[in-house]
Amino acid sequence: MKETILTNKEKSNLEKTLQEYKTYRIKKLKYLATIIVIGSLIGGIPTYLKNENISANFIFELIGIIALMLIPLLIAFLASKKGINRLSSDLKSGKKIEGKSTVKSINIFNRKINLLNGVKVFEPNEYYKTFKKGDLIKYKISPSNEYIFECRKE
Structure with missing residues (x-):
């Protein structure tokens, strides 16, 4: 990260x-x-x-x-x-967080993905139900996790 x-x-x-x-x-x-x-x-x-x-x-x-x-x-x-x-505030800071991590768990109600490194990412609509526990994910998110630039399987 x-x-x-x-x-x-x-x-x-x-x-x-x-x-x-x-x-x-x-x-x-x-x-x-x-x-x-x-x-x-x-x-x-x-x-x-x-x-x-x-x-x-x-x-x-x-x-x-x-x-x-x-x-x-x-x-x-x-x-x-x-x-x-x-x-x-994310726009003012001008930074984003990017990295790779493995899926630890997925909340089935709001599709929040918890990664092993502690980052929480919401599953984008275009990838609905494609991520599974143990998948390696590459992500780019805003520091507040309010906006997802990229979230895909590796």
């Missing part, structure tokens, strides 16, 4: 991936917040139409329900920033 400097192509790939993470995160936040607000309003319309004598409490309750639903969304939004921070 050794640290090497990123090439220009790898830096551009990291920048592109970082930008994709950011836009996807914001896109999902807007989408889910819109669904929560519109869904709550649609749910409140029948109650409003049923009761002609609507009070301010109804409006405050509806706003409270919307706020309660938005709290987990906000927590998930803030938690997703951790991966973005890792990727941006």
